[in-house]
């Protein structure tokens with residue numbers, strides 16, 4: 623069982639369930655010592671996808687702040703967001719960055735209201751996805767890359783482009799000291815999926831983590847919780863770990879993401 627999780631959503635995103643306090647109570651029950659909330663970032667211009675409205679954002683901050691105080695003697699709570707790198711939303715993104723304890727990058731679409739990262743089927747689109755990750759790091763936007771392999775969700779075969787993408791992400795991770803997440807969310811909830819070249823989880827994806835292990839990139843386990851009950855089972859953690867079980871990954875347990883964020887913010891903002 624892990625004791626730190628930086629990847630936690632709230633019902634405000636529209637595809638999570640339970641009250642904020644239930645997340646905190648379940649995390650305590652599961653033995654967590656550090657809990658970071660990182661719900662999907664709202665943008666000023668509304669996006670027709672799954673995230674809170676901008677109007678809900680102050681209440682999100684307020685709710686977590688009051689839980690942080692209420693449960694201070696039982697668990698350390700931090701406030702973040704899961705952001706995308708969208709250059710045309712930079713003003714908003716940089717204000718989140720300055721305000722919050724930390725940010726994680728979940729590049730769900732290639733551009734603001736552009737193609738979904740879950741629909742990538744060729745090497746060119748995969749490289750556009752990697753470019754977005756790189757730009758987020760170049761601009762100091764985030765403190766870890768959530769599900770770096772989300773772009774392989776419908777990618778048909780583990781071809782040379784996948785290897786090239788993994789190598790570039792690994793190099794970015796090392797250059798910017800940016801941990802890569804082993805995600806225990808949707809990719810493993812749904813079980814093994816059938817692809818042209820065999821069965822695998824939607825993510826995490828072995829082809830990526832082979833490269834991350836070879837290059838000894840820092841890896842953080844992220845539960846990507848959308849339901850408080852998910853804190854109370856090891857099933858999805860075990861599935862995610864099974865993908866890398868015989869790889870020599872550099873997994874950082876209890877990594878202090880807030881300290882890393884403070885350092886990065888001083889450098890960039």
Ligand SMILES: [Zn+2]
Nearest residue numbers: 631635637848
């Ligand atoms: Zn979500």
Ligand SMILES: [Zn+2]
Nearest residue numbers: 629704728846
């Ligand atoms: Zn997430």
